[in-house]
Amino acid sequence: MPSRPPLTPTALYVGLWLTLAGTAQAQALQEVVVSANRQEQKTFDAPAAVQAVGQDVIGVAGPRVNLSESLNRVPGITVxxxxxxxxxxxxxxxxxxxxSPFGIRGARLIVDGIPATMPDGQGQASTISLPSAGRIEVLRGPLAxxxxxxxxxxxxxxTxxxxxxxxxxxxxxxxxxxLQRRGLQAAGQQGSLNYLVDLSDFRTDGWRQNSAAERRHLNARLRTEVSDQTRLTVVANVFDQPVSGDPLGLTRAQLATNPRQADIRSTEYQAGKDVSQRQIGLVLDHRLDGSSELMARAYAGQRDLESRLSIPLMFQQAPTAAGGIVEL
Known part of the structure; x- marks a missing residue:
């Protein structure tokens, strides 16, 4: 009885392609809505390079502490x-x-329509509450x-x-x-009021000396339908990071001796920063027709920062020196 001829690479490739094609036809792709040009539309209709990461991806990507957990899969962006x-x-x-040596520059951060980027162009991703995020959009290119x-x-x-x-x-x-992150969230619909309130507490001892951190975050969004065409949204965000040490960089010799150690200047000056931020905003949407709407935003906030730098004392004593502590 003659044996079956061996499977050629071409036949193997075609067989896999047919299998993948059959799987793709059996699955229905969900419609993705984005806001690339400040108005919600289908992602395929947006004339821009835009990707959206949904709540299901955010939830399984990690402990929902850093944007790098879920955005590292988006093309064109490095986190x-x-x-x-x-x-x-x-x-x-x-x-x-x-x-950029610290912070985020060259890209704008926006949370629920309210800028998270400062007027000088620098943004801090740490103030974004990922446990309450419904989706994250990344817009690349000139349309930004x-x-x-x-x-x-x-x-x-x-949110x-x-x-x-x-x-x-x-x-x-x-x-x-x-490392620990504890969270509590209350959400639901009561009449015309849709609400979500999220409280989270994160802390870690850090892998290196003087790298411990603590964060507390409160994010709330309340939305009510004023009429069939008008809705009002209240967004409140409170962020507190009282502990965040900076172990500084190591030389090659220090790394070989003990990679967990901190630079001596880090412990001598207790390098690190404390930051707190409070912000509240109002967003009013009014739909004129099926393709046009008006939107007005008003927001206010306060941010306090204390950063302890590892500048040697001899340089701080110079008449033109700015010192070793930054308070903003």
Missing amino acids: LNRQNYAQDLQLSIRGSGSR QLYGNSSAGVVQVF ADGPARPEVLGSLDAGSDG
Whole structure:
């Protein structure tokens, strides 16, 4: 009885392609709505390079502490976790902002329509509450100019809608080096009021000396339908980071001796920063017709920062020196 001829590479490739094609036809793709040009539309209709990360992806990507957990899968964007909560993430869109030593530059951060980027162009991703995020949009390219000058891209975070049935959820994440994130969330619909209130507490001892961090976050969104065409949204955000040490960099010899150690200047000057922020905003939407709407926003906030730098005392004593502590 003649044996079956061996399967050629071409036949193998075709067989896999047919299998994948059959699987793709059996699955229905969900419709994705984005806000690339400041108005909600289908992602395929948006004349821009825009991707959206949904709540399901955000929830399984990690403990929902840093944007790098869920955005590292978006093309054209690089989000590096420095593992240093005193310097925050390094976020670069198409190369812009890749040389920023701290904070985020070259890209605008917007949360529920309210800018999270300061007037000087610097943003802090740590103030974004990921446990309450419904989706994250990344807009790349020239269309980002709709959101401001000198913007190579835009990262927008939208708080999730409360479910039709009110619910209270608790969450707990734990890891090595004392990592813990505890969360409590209440959300639902009461008449014309849709609400979501999220409270989270994060802390870690850090892998290196003087790298411990603590964060407390409160994010709330209340939305009511004033009429069939008008709705009012109240957004409140409170962020407190009282502890975030900066272990500084190590030389090659220090790294070989003990990679967990901190530079001696880090412990001598207790390098790190304390930051707190309080913000509230009102967003009024009025739909004129099926394709046009008016939107007005009013917001106010206060941000306090104290940063302890590792500048040797001999340089701080110079008449022209700015000192070793920054208070803003």
